[in-house]
Amino acid sequence: MRAFRLAIGVWAIVSAWQTREALVGLMDGVLVAMAFMNVDCCRTSGCNTYPTKKESTRIPEKVNYEEIS
Numbered sequence: 001m002r003a004f005r006l007a008i009g010v011w012a013i014v015s016a017w018q019t020r021e022a023l024v025g026l027m028d029g030v031l032v033a034m035a036f037m038n039v040d041c042c043r044t045s046g047c048n049t050y051p052t053k054k055e056s057t058r059i060p061e062k063v064n065y066e067e068i069s
Helices: 002-019 022-037
Strands: none
Touching: 002 022
């Protein structure tokens, strides 16, 4: 995936250079920098949707079992 981002970024920078689009070139530079640093949007658990488990401070009640014959 890293090589794919790099290839797309380089292609986009060349395209921005040919059309003289400075802002697009800067955004493409960010894409290439992300490929070089191997950073993506989910690096800081941005895509994690699982809820965090909270530690229970409640003392569990004692359960009484009775034998069935």
